[in-house]
Amino acid sequence: MSEKITPSKKIHSLEDARKLAKKRLPKMFFDFVDGASGDEKLCELNSTALDQIRLEPKVLRNVEKRNLSKEFFKIKYDLPFGFAPMGMCNLTWPGADTMLAKESVINNIPTCVSMASSTSLEKMFDLSEGNSWLQLYIFQDEDFVMELLERAEKTGYQVLILTVDVPIQFRRAKDDKNGFTVPFKIGPKQFYDFATHPNWSISTLLYGIPKPMNYETSKKGNKFVRSESRGSTDWDTLKRIRSAWKGKLIVKGVMSQEDAIKIKELGADGIQVSNHGGRQLESATSAINALPLIRKALGKEFPLLFDSGIRSGGDIVRALAFGADYVMIGRPLMYAIGADGAKGLRKILNIIKGELSTTLGLVGLTDINEITSDIIAQKFFKDMKY
Numbered sequence: 024m025s026e027k028i029t030p031s032k033k034i035h036s037l038e039d040a041r042k043l044a045k046k047r048l049p050k051m052f053f054d055f056v057d058g059a060s061g062d063e064k065l066c067e068l069n070s071t072a073l074d075q076i077r078l079e080p081k082v083l084r085n086v087e088k089r090n091l092s093k094e095f096f097k098i099k100y101d102l103p104f105g106f107a108p109m110g111m112c113n114l115t116w117p118g119a120d121t122m123l124a125k126e127s128v129i130n131n132i133p134t135c136v137s138m139a140s141s142t143s144l145e146k147m148f149d150l151s152e153g154n155s156w157l158q159l160y161i162f163q164d165e166d167f168v169m170e171l172l173e174r175a176e177k178t179g180y181q182v183l184i185l186t187v188d189v190p191i192q193f194r195r196a197k198d199d200k201n202g203f204t205v206p207f208k209i210g211p212k213q214f215y216d217f218a219t220h221p222n223w224s225i226s227t228l229l230y231g232i233p234k235p236m237n238y239e240t241s242k243k244g245n246k247f248v249r250s251e252s253r254g255s256t257d258w259d260t261l262k263r264i265r266s267a268w269k270g271k272l273i274v275k276g277v278m279s280q281e282d283a284i285k286i287k288e289l290g291a292d293g294i295q296v297s298n299h300g301g302r303q304l305e306s307a308t309s310a311i312n313a314l315p316l317i318r319k320a321l322g323k324e325f326p327l328l329f330d331s332g333i334r335s336g337g338d339i340v341r342a343l344a345f346g347a348d349y350v351m352i353g354r355p356l357m358y359a360i361g362a363d364g365a366k367g368l369r370k371i372l373n374i375i376k377g378e379l380s381t382t383l384g385l386v387g388l389t390d391i392n393e394i395t396s397d398i399i400a401q402k403f404f405k406d407m408k409y
């Protein structure tokens with residue numbers, strides 16, 4: 024009897040997953056995940072800048088056993104990477120959030136629950152057995168944000184991520200062209216898009232169009248409007264959040280040394296260097312370019328996370344060598360789920376973990392915690408001494 028070829032059996036690289044996701048998802052939703060701001064060049068630059076960091080192979084080091092576990096905020100994780108917050112994940116597959124939560128348990132890593140997630144923060148905490156971190160934006164209605172903080176504290180969340188790089192949303196041409204808005208508007212164009220992607224449509228329409236569940240479960244009755252301005256967020260907002268939140272606070276979306284220093288002074292516990300995967304300021308520099316500068320400004324001990332452009336286990340090693348303590352992955356998770364749901368996700372995570380472990384061994388190390396800029400081939404970067 025011939026064995027059924029499921030899509031995940033065809034995934035041998037991230038690009039395979041991306042192509043499969045592109046085929047299965049309606050164009051409007053693939054472009055929402057894949058797209059970036061303006062000319063989209065920054066998204067590409069994030070990855071090409073990482074590629075340009077070349078590592079130095081080291082030989083005869085006995086690298087038979089390799090440790091990938093890493094502590095962050097004194098929490099022991101099995102891997103040096105976690106899942107970045109992504110809103111509306113369930114557009115890629117019904118229950119995508121749940122798949123991420125389950126994988127966070129299996130791999131003992133953090134999963135970041137977006138404010139706009141399709142599953143409530145309480146349910147995600149439960150499903151991830153406490154491995155969830157909560158991500159919030161600040162909207163004009165701060166009372167709603169404070170309500171979410173109270174809910175998070177009551178649920179047992181220990182880590183909050185405050186995303187600050189979307190005071191105004193940068194235009195994404197493909198979203199405009201596809202008529203992608205939240206709340207959704209389904210006209211003839213979108214209907215045609217769904218009809219020509221029946222695998223997605225049947226499963227998603229049966230399961231129900233995903234809703235932003237942190238809003239749906241709020242007592243305040245706020246509605247998620249993606250284009251809503253967060254423009255009035257400022258340093259005083261950060262001070263208020265800092266005094267309201269007793270747990271660990273990470274500020275995400277920082278690309279400037281000056282901002283990083285001020286955020287540290289205002290009492291944040293960590294900073295996530297990120298340009299939102301190239302989805303905000305189109306003309307910004309690559310996130311990896313900003314990382315060592317921010318590390319230098321904050322000193323060796325300050326907890327630093329990194330995202331934007333990570334596409335392989337090798338990229339995670341590069342980011343750690345450039346001064347990150349912990350790394351977050353974004354789009355690759357959505358490509359994997361969009362390609363083949365939970366099976367696709369498992370496959371890509373196994374590929375990334377394999378690459379991570381192999382890269383570690385081939386640079387002559389047996390412990391992920393030993394990575395420093397010493398493993399970089401280019402002298403200029405090696406001399407950063409991180």
Ligand SMILES: Cc1cc2nc3c(=O)[nH]c(=O)nc-3n(C[C@H](O)[C@H](O)[C@H](O)COP(=O)(O)O)c2cc1C
Pocket residue numbers: 055056057069107108109110137138139158186275297298299300301330331332333351352353354355357
């Ligand atoms: C589909 C999608 C939705 C996202 N939603 C959020 C969000 O709700 N909150 C947030 O802080 N960042 C969000 N991000 C940004 C990611 O957290 C992360 O910064 C970015 O994806 C990293 O870049 P990469 O995708 O190139 O790895 C989103 C990214 C994508 C692709």
